[in-house]
Amino acid sequence: MAETLSARLGTPWAELDDLAGRGATLQETVLASLLGVWSSRTAPEVYADVKTGKSGWSRLLAAANRIPKQMEVEVPKALRPAN
Numbered sequence: 001m002a003e004t005l006s007a008r009l010g011t012p013w014a015e016l017d018d019l020a021g022r023g024a025t026l027q028e029t030v031l032a033s034l035l036g037v038w039s040s041r042t043a044p045e046v047y048a049d050v051k052t053g054k055s056g057w058s059r060l061l062a063a064a065n066r067i068p069k070q071m072e073v074e075v076p077k078a079l080r081p082a083n
Helices: 002-009 013-021 026-039 043-051 057-063 068-079
Strands: none
Touching (some): 002 068, 043 057
């Protein structure tokens, strides 16, 4: 999955390693990576905001003009290989 996030979303390996070191689950890593791309922030910054209570996943999705229901479509689309 890390290869996919790095290749498709452009999430740097160092950020993925940082998330893994902080104990992020696969779901949290995918969300943080996507939100990072959509908000022009790093994935670890997004993750830290959630884990420190500064924000929540739903609030961050709303700020990126996404709603949780959309994620069922957005995640597979973002991770699908380009044709």
